[in-house]
Amino acid sequence: MVTNGRHRVVIVGGGFGGLYAARALANADVAVTLIDRVNHHLFQPLLYQVATGILSEGEIAPALRGVLRGQANAKVLLAEVTGFDLAGRNVTAVEPDGSDLVVAYDSLIVAAGMTPTYFGHDEWRAAAPGLKTLEDARWLRSHILGAFEMAEMARTPEERAAWLTFVIVGAGPTGVELTGEIATLARGILPRDFQDVATRDTRVVLIDAGPSVLPSFPEKLRRRAAADLRGWGVEIRTGTAAEDIRTAGIDLRNPDGSIEHVAARTVCWAAGMRAAPLADALAAASGTSTDRAGRLLVRPDLTLPGHAEAFAIGDMMGLDDLPGVAQVAMQQGRYAAGAIASRLAGEDPPPPFRYKDKGTMATVGPRHAVVDAYGLRIGGFIGSMMWAFIHVMYLVGWGNRVITVMRWLFQLTTRNRSQRLVDVRHAASWRELGDRPGPTGGGDA
Ligand SMILES: Cc1cc2nc3c(=O)[nH]c(=O)nc-3n(C[C@H](O)[C@H](O)[C@H](O)COP(=O)(O)OP(=O)(O)OC[C@H]3O[C@@H](n4cnc5c(N)ncnc54)[C@H](O)[C@@H]3O)c2cc1C
Numbered sequence: 001m002v003t004n005g006r007h008r009v010v011i012v013g014g015g016f017g018g019l020y021a022a023r024a025l026a027n028a029d030v031a032v033t034l035i036d037r038v039n040h041h042l043f044q045p046l047l048y049q050v051a052t053g054i055l056s057e058g059e060i061a062p063a064l065r066g067v068l069r070g071q072a073n074a075k076v077l078l079a080e081v082t083g084f085d086l087a088g089r090n091v092t093a094v095e096p097d098g099s100d101l102v103v104a105y106d107s108l109i110v111a112a113g114m115t116p117t118y119f120g121h122d123e124w125r126a127a128a129p130g131l132k133t134l135e136d137a138r139w140l141r142s143h144i145l146g147a148f149e150m151a152e153m154a155r156t157p158e159e160r161a162a163w164l165t166f167v168i169v170g171a172g173p174t175g176v177e178l179t180g181e182i183a184t185l186a187r188g189i190l191p192r193d194f195q196d197v198a199t200r201d202t203r204v205v206l207i208d209a210g211p212s213v214l215p216s217f218p219e220k221l222r223r224r225a226a227a228d229l230r231g232w233g234v235e236i237r238t239g240t241a242a243e244d245i246r247t248a249g250i251d252l253r254n255p256d257g258s259i260e261h262v263a264a265r266t267v268c269w270a271a272g273m274r275a276a277p278l279a280d281a282l283a284a285a286s287g288t289s290t291d292r293a294g295r296l297l298v299r300p301d302l303t304l305p306g307h308a309e310a311f312a313i314g315d316m317m318g319l320d321d322l323p324g325v326a327q328v329a330m331q332q333g334r335y336a337a338g339a340i341a342s343r344l345a346g347e348d349p350p351p352p353f354r355y356k357d358k359g360t361m362a363t364v365g366p367r368h369a370v371v372d373a374y375g376l377r378i379g380g381f382i383g384s385m386m387w388a389f390i391h392v393m394y395l396v397g398w399g400n401r402v403i404t405v406m407r408w409l410f411q412l413t414t415r416n417r418s419q420r421l422v423d424v425r426h427a428a429s430w431r432e433l434g435d436r437p438g439p440t441g442g443g444d445a
Contacts, residue, residue: 010105017111017314020333117274146427170271171208183232300352
């Protein structure tokens with residue numbers, strides 16, 4: 001991009017943090033270059049709906065180039081960032097054809113997010129995929145739908161039961177939302193479509209090492225969510241940890257210390273996240289410390305120690321134990337953009353970043369949600385309406401908002417799902433580690 005001597009802002013990552021930073025610089029006299037290894041902005045809060053056949057990929061992942069179309073000072077590059085030369089003020093990256101790319105900057109904003117972690121058991125990754133990228137969601141969808149197809153053809157009751165057993169590890173919002181939708185699929189959507197298998201007999205097990213589901217929610221809403229899940233026939237096993245995970249099932253460590261094997265052909269991992277590898281690269285380049293989750297311990301103004309021109313924001317930074325949620329990343333994106341603009345205008349630096357907590361919410365099946373936001377604590381159908389409104393408003397693009405609402409109405413009124421695609425190659429396969437496409441695979445974020 002011709003910068004005409006303008007201040008060059010390079011943004012790494014087009015997720016919530018990076019995209020909101022880029023947009024907040026729309027009227028600044030700067031040249032913005034946004035680099036991402038995928039060409040889309042992913043609305044991760046609705047990934048579980050792609051994984052369970054409610055929404056299609058494009059509805060939650062508009063092209064970054066299209067999103068920033070009207071912003072004359074912004075350019076988008078599709079490349080995988082590999083490192084930083086903070087002294088020389090360069091970002092190094094690899095283009096899709098393997099060529100090296102070096103992009104110079106005056107200010108840098110890095111928002112590379114997080115990646116699932118298996119707490120030292122990387123061998124579980126192939127048998128228990130996480131849910132972080134579109135590739136993860138597509139794979140999970142094939143596997144969930146394929147399990148019912150395999151159950152229809154099972155030769156023994158044991159084989160059928162294993163295909164009809166789904167274990168979700170981790171009872172935070174992602175685990176609860178995924179669990180609710182798998183149970184709904186099995187008991188509310190699929191029973192009419194299968195002849196030989198009673199999908200209502202599906203066993204859906206939600207496990208968590210902690211004492212309750214949705215630990216970050218108030219007690220009343222936790223109990224409400226657990227009751228709603230049980231209403232869908234979900235088996236909730238708190239105080240229970242994964243001991244071993246293989247393609248044939250999972251070994252659970254029960255609260256009394258006993259080990260129990262659950263034969264399950266589908267195990268989903270929603271238990272832990274760690275800062276993206278670029279956090280390590282930035283830490284090494286700047287000498288910044290990281291916390292236990294690998295997050296960069298940035299200064300109160302979100303810059304790296306000794307580098308006032310370099311910001312790390314969103315999920316990959318650790319400041320005041322802020323949660324890894326979209327609101328933090330969005331507010332930090334705007335904050336970093338504002339700090340750069342005021343510096344260029346010769347104004348005083350802004351006060352330290354302060355997070356405005358707007359609350360949290362999670363769905364529990366299609367008609368229920370728990371909401372702890374805007375001073376309200378509600379559950380049930382009203383909660384799900386509020387959840388739907390907020391999520392639609394934050395989706396990027398009017399077209400996607402309209403189509404998403406239509407798909408939700410379609411599901412509610414017809415008790416069907418429109419995105420139930422699976423083929424014979426993927427229905428019963430486990431993802432090989434070596435099979436994972438580098439730039440979009442969740443395992444190497
Ligand atoms: C399944 C799921 C459900 C969620 N639900 C909610 C919810 O309901 N509410 C909520 O508030 N939050 C939710 N979150 C969390 C929320 O999505 C994150 O907090 C938010 O996305 C963080 O924004 P970010 O910009 O820091 O990172 P991200 O949005 O993850 O963006 C990181 C970007 O960096 C890019 N990138 C990474 N490495 C490189 C590289 N080497 N080179 C180039 N590009 C790179 C990635 O491709 C990605 O586009 C959910 C997360 C998940 C996974």
